[in-house]
Amino acid sequence: MADTKREIERKYTSDGSGLPDLSGVAGVASVLDQGVADLDATYYDTADERLAAASITLRRRTGGADAGWHLKLPVADGERDEIREPLSEHVPSTLGALVRSRVRDAELAPVMRLRSTRDVRHLVDARGKLLAEVSVDLVRAERLSGGGGRAEWTEIEVELADGGDPAFLDEVDEQLREAGVRPAAFPSKLARALSETGGKRPARGAGRAEPVTAGDHVLAYVRAQRDAVVELDPAVRRDLEDSVHRMRVATRRMRSALRAYRSVLDRAVTDPVRAELKWLAGELGASRDHEVLAERLGAAVDELPPHLVVGPVRDRLRAWSQARDARARRRITDVLNGRRYLALLTSLDALLADPPLRAAAAAKPSKVFPKAVDKANGKVAELVERALDTPPGPDRDLALHEARKKAKRARYAAEVAAPALGTPASKPLKAMKELQKLLGEHQDGVMSRAALQELAQEAHEAGENSFTYGVLHAREEQRAARTQQALPKAWARARRGASG
Secondary structure (H helix, E strand, O other): OOEEEEEEEEEEEOOOOOOOOOOOOOOOOEEEEEEEEEEEEEEEEOOOOHHHHOOOEEEEEEOOOOOEEEEEEEEEOOEEEEEEEOOOOOOOHHHHHHOHHHHOOOOOEEEEEEEEEEEEEEEEOOOOOEEEEEEEEEEEEEEOOOOOOEEEEEEEEEEEOOOOOOHHHHHHHHHHHHOOOEEOOOOOHHHHHHHHOOOOOOOOOOOOOOOOOHHHHHHHHHHHHHHHHHHHHHHHHOOOOOHHHHHHHHHHHHHHHHHHOOOOEOHHHHHHHHHHHHHHHHHHHHHHHHHHHHHHHHHHHHHOOHHHOOOOHHHHHHHHHHHHHHHHHHHHHHHHOOHHHHHHHHHHHHHHHOOOEOHHHHOOHHHHHHHHHHHHHHHHHHHHHHHHOOOOOHHHHHHHHHHHHHHHHHHHHHHHHHHHHOHHHHHHHHHHHHHHHHHHHHHHHHHHHHHHHHHHHHHHHOOOOOHHHHHHHHHHHHHHHHHHHHHHHHHHHHHHHHOO
């Protein structure tokens, strides 16, 4: 089972004179010598160094207290999630899966060997609690592929103790700077090794000009969403909070942009990609819809007075939620491991590398985008007005759900245009976002009522009292009535915003 820890650290260039005195750092009572360790790490990547380009490192290390396989995924500046597996001869399948969206069908092979002599100190407080581990590392790098370059340097690394306050690193930083030590120019040892041994690590987005034409803006938007899907892949596999939702939104944004701007990109090429994005969003949707539903029902039970919660309602809801969540998790894992998903990522890469531009792509955004946004808004208007003219009931629920989907499309079309058009696009963007939120609340209510009926039936068949489910259902009906009463005014505001 993989072990994961959040690594928060800072790196500094050292002149080889050792570690400056850190006993004066605020909060530090003692600086404890932990001895010297010899570490030997082999780093793995594709031949074109895709992991390194994304600031991801995968290594097999011996020596020290944490020998094994380590995968480090960037979280923020100076923060990475380190996922560990025991030593083995080959890359563990768990770690291989977490980099699959980057690696695709390429082979992971040794690219760099780093041998380090590490002199370790612990900074502890008056109670002996570890605040940070500081090490002086003499690093010897040897390139294993793409040449035989070598490099050697000394650096200082300060890693915050688990659960520590990141502000403590500022205190250490101040002391080191006063001693003449400066931050390292590279975020990791591997990054420096690749640079100093002849590696080519293009910065993310390097050489990409600011968007000017309509085509530039549409492609920049699609590229950002493609990047989001690839970057979120490991988080979805790890079941991190909100990751499924964010990946699903990225797929929908791409799909909406490709649809709204068919005057810019040839639909003969983009329609098959859109179809696959719809498939992926649908696969992700089962998990996300269940997540939203479970949170809503759990909160609703918590809001009830104790005397209205009759029987093992929370236990049944928890079991129902866990069973569905387990099925959804297995399904998502199967999808991300499947050939169809990888083929979609490859199609997106190809589309962005050789975009099927039409004549409008070369035009100014002000000539292309307003028409596309207005068209998307017009489709929303048609569906909302049809829904409001439909009597309350299943037909209206369905019509409002379709209007919600069109409102999302209109919102995403405005998102593409907003950087180029500014206020003329930001007004409809805000208006559609507010309308979409209300329509989303309505759809969540529809799904909640269906789930409550299912739970009530299960409880009845198990010989349990189903009273509470009826109470919750009635409350959902009241909530839906309030939402529908608010819709005409919300739509009027959205219509004014869309018209400028």
